[in-house]
Amino acid sequence: xxxxxxxxxxxxxxxxxxxxxxxxxxxxxxxxxxxxxxxxxxxxxxxxxxxxxxxxxxxxxxxxxxxxxxxxxxxx
Numbered sequence: 702x703x704x705x706x707x708x709x710x711x712x713x714x715x716x717x718x719x720x721x722x723x724x725x726x727x728x729x730x731x732x733x734x735x736x737x738x739x740x741x742x743x744x745x746x747x748x749x750x751x752x753x754x755x756x757x758x759x760x761x762x763x764x765x766x767x768x769x770x771x772x773x774x775x776x777x
Contacts (some may be wrong), residue, residue, distance in 0.1 A: 712773030723764045
């Protein structure tokens with residue numbers, strides 16, 4: 702690599718285990734959060750694997766951060 706090259710920083714999404722841990726720290730779990738939001742028990746889990754903006758916002762709100770902080774690759 703040449704010293705004059707600039708490296709681009711690639712956005713790094715939170716690991717799924719970190720998201721689940723943050724939800725647990727917030728006093729709930731994915732199933733309860735899904736049901737409390739009017740979805741079936743496993744609906745919000747889809748956001749861990751693929752873009753699902755509405756579920757991402759619900760999860761982010763429960764954790765207390767922006768969805769773009771959790772999944773920067775989806776919001777860049």
